Amino acid sequence: MKGYWRIVAVVMALGLAVAGVTLAGQSDKVFTTKTGDAWVYVNVELARKRTAESYIPLVVGVMNNSKNNVNLTRESFKLIGPAGQEIPAATVQEIREGYPKLDLDYRWVEQVTPMRILGVRGVQFVPSHFYPGTYKGSAVVISTVQLSQRFFTADILYFKKPEGFTTGNLVFEVKAKGWKEPVRVSIHI
DSSP states (O other), rough: HHHHHHHHHHHHHHHHHHHTTTOHHHHHHHHHOEEEEEEEEOHHHHHHTTTSSSSSEEEEEEEOOSSSOOOEGGGGGGEEEEEOEEEOOHHHHHHHHHHHHHHHHHHHHHOOOSSSOOOOSSSEOOBBSSSSSSSTTTOBOOEEEEEEEEEEEEEEEEEETTTTOSSSSSEEOOBBTSSSSSSEEEOOO
């Protein structure tokens, strides 16, 4: 039960960050873009820990600001590489077969405790779980997340690393039907 409450606390912290709350000491690891349709948050700290891996793990949060209900799936997310190549979010099978640190990633997220979080009002959390792990409570996939206005979700997403890429600039993109245009966040790993 103790682990469950840690996950809830982390998800709440990520959610507050999605809603525009800055985590103390995280400014060089957190990248955001806010539009009339959404507020997108990307934390690259885990990706910086996994530069030797074949996949890039990103802790991502999305808040829907539009009046439309929107659905997010793995297909809603992509990275744009340094040469302009579009990289879709990895499938569950790709991660199970080619990424040995899924459980370590979720344990890391479970242990992250921000020093200080500023409050926010009127935001609701919707759980997602795009990649099932084997650690306790994570075997169920939530592959479609519906967000109403001022609702948010947060999860770890995985992308195949562009050939030759270790660190540098990328663009993270979220596209949802009901938004005027995709939301892009420039990130640096």
